[in-house]
Amino acid sequence: MSALQNHDVDVRSLQSSDDAAAYARFLELSPAATVYHSVPYRDLMLQSTGGRPRYGLAWRGREVIGALPLMFIDGPLGSVANSLPFFGSHGDLLTGDVGAAAALQRWFHDQIRQDNVAAATIISNPFDDAPQARWEDSTLVDERIGQWTPLADESGEPVDLHGAIDGSARRNLAKAQAERVTVEVDNTALEFLAACHRLNMAEIGGRAKPEAFFTALPSVMNAGRDYRIYLARRDGSPIAALLVFLFKNFAEYIMPVTAPGNREYQPTAALILRAMQDAQSEGRRIWNWGGTWTSQTGVYRFKRKWGATEKRYAYYSYVRNRRVLSQTAEALTAGYPYFFVVPFSGLTEVREGV
Structure with missing residues (x-):
């Protein structure tokens, strides 16, 4: 070049x-x-x-x-x-x-x-x-809402995560605890993550990430340093998982999955809190939920209940x-x-x- x-x-x-x-x-x-x-x-x-x-x-x-x-x-x-x-x-x-x-x-x-x-x-x-x-x-502009939960205040002190989330999120956490949902880091649970992701996307008619994503992940990124897989179990059986990317001050909420028939136990709430707490204990400052379309009111509200703040950002398209x-x-x-x-x-x- x-x-x-x-x-x-x-x-x-x-x-x-x-x-x-x-x-x-x-x-x-x-x-x-x-x-x-x-x-x-x-x-x-x-x-x-x-x-x-x-x-x-x-x-x-x-x-x-x-x-x-x-x-x-x-x-x-x-x-x-x-x-x-x-x-x-x-x-x-x-x-x-x-x-x-x-x-x-x-x-x-x-x-x-x-x-x-x-x-x-x-x-x-x-x-x-x-x-x-x-x-x-640019020729065209599209807008998104960036949402993230601060893990530390402006002075760098850890925030009170339980105090930052709203009542419905705390009720979901209480439900997971009552149902004996446990959470652990298991970076070998890639096959479970991929299988549940495909099922979850099929349920809602969404676009699943390609198989190549799951094949490439452990070869191009370092487990534990660049990403973690959090696994939720109930009575010893895996029922949900969460893929998180890690980079400097950021923990990125990438892929939550739940095995069919297990949403009522609220395993995702337990996964999110554990991952947030781990990121905070490592000195990370931002839990990034990623972008939300302005039309995705349900997704927007879900992130808000976990103490998310927000900022608008844009897609600038040049048509040639x-x-x-x-x-x-x-x-x-x-x-x-x-x-x-x-x-x-x-x-x-x-x-x-x-």
Whole structure:
């Protein structure tokens, strides 16, 4: 890839192991960096989606001072780029340097002029309190609600988790305790997690994560360091599980599952509290529930009852092939699985009521 220069800032794509090490050091120093920006998560997306990574790094000398992770996938209308794809992963540009931000934005527009790109989307980062990049020149904008529960206050002191959650969550915890639900960490319970996930998604007509996700997870991420599987048992039998990703100050609520016929015992409540307590005891400060669509009122309320705070963030989509807008939602989903193409509200068929 050709490098773009902005005075003392040099932008080029991450290619070597030395690049990856410098990028990892940058992420460690960046307070807004999440697990989604990391190289292990990149590798998980690669194996789960079949995408092509192109991570732009802004260098000043030998130091990375900014980054913009991109992932591409080919499809019937050309390629689609996301920062980042796969079930609402945050991406966006990370930097505190104005010059690096400008150079990386130019690099982004250079990339989407290449490779027959039909559409590209930047998913903004709700944990970046002072973003240097602006994406107001995008074609379409979609909105989400980021929700997270603080595990520590502004001074770094642990919060009272029981006091932060509302009465219905406490009743669910009491029910789990009364039903003798126990929780343990069992990172070998991947097969149980995958099987229950497929059943749960089939029950609600949702899209399950591909088998490749579960196959790749233990090979690209480190159990105990990068992720944990919490397993709930009742009378010795596994009835539910929760996958959590771990990165710096963050614990990420990734995948809760419950075996059929066991929801009445409220095992998910017991799993969440144990995982929150573990994250808090390790000094992590944020339990991230992830994004919520504005229409998902039930999901929104569920997270709120666990003491979640919130912040709006956006999906900024750049349409380069106008044929994208004349497609159906089903065609775009089938043609670009696990990637965001454009907000379905922006499709011609939706606007015209077809």
